Structures are given as structure tokens and as C-alpha cells.
Amino acid sequence: MARILIVDDAKFMRLTLSNILQKGGHELVGEAENGQQAVEMFEGEQPELVTMDITMPELNGLDALKKILSNNPKAKIVMCSAMGQQKMVVEAIEAGAKDFIVKPFDESRVLEAINRVLG
Numbered sequence: 001m002a003r004i005l006i007v008d009d010a011k012f013m014r015l016t017l018s019n020i021l022q023k024g025g026h027e028l029v030g031e032a033e034n035g036q037q038a039v040e041m042f043e044g045e046q047p048e049l050v051t052m053d054i055t056m057p058e059l060n061g062l063d064a065l066k067k068i069l070s071n072n073p074k075a076k077i078v079m080c081s082a083m084g085q086q087k088m089v090v091e092a093i094e095a096g097a098k099d100f101i102v103k104p105f106d107e108s109r110v111l112e113a114i115n116r117v118l119g
Helices: 011-023 035-045 061-071 086-095 107-118
Strands: 003-007 027-032 049-053 077-081 099-102
Touching (some): 011 027, 027 035, 049 107, 077 086, 077 107, 086 099, 099 107
Parallel strands (some): 003 027, 003 049, 077 099
């Protein structure tokens, strides 16, 4: 299965996603708690996929998405959004995100989105 980097400023959300992904047979290459860490960890780990929260300190998910894609146009990034962030999700998809998942996470929806993006 895929090597995945989880990016979210909330430890609880990273833990929840981590459990879902590992149950789905994926390998976690790391966790970042802000967009700046995400960009650095992406370079070092070269994950096959990134789950990226939108609202984070230091560098938000949208800006981190754009930075990663400018260096690695083939990067596969799935945005994670809370309800009511549709405008930002649309912006992220237009900027190159492959899909999005909504919090609170639904296990089957998360794995379905991840597997679809991985193709």
C-alpha cells in the first residue's frame, strides 16, 4: 500500500487519521503539525500521498499545497476540511489537490478517497 504523510495541527486528528490509514494497510512516513513542517517532511520522505489540513499555524494547508506542488507537480495531496470550508476546498482543488475529506472523519470515506487518488 502507500507511504503517507499526515499533516494536521490537532494531535487527535493526526491520531484518528493514522489509525484509519493503518487499518487500511497504509504506511505512515510521518506527521507534521503545520504547513512548514509538511513542506520540509515531504522533501525528506517523498511520500506517495499527503493528507493536508487547511487551517494551521505558520503556513496554512493551501500555501503548503502550493509550495509542495511547485517543487513536485506530481505530488498527490488530499485536503482535510471542517464543515463550512467549501470555498477553501474549491480553491485547494483548483490549486492541484486531488480530493478532500471532511472532518469528523468517516473511515470508509477516508479510505475510499485515498484509494481513488492512489489509483
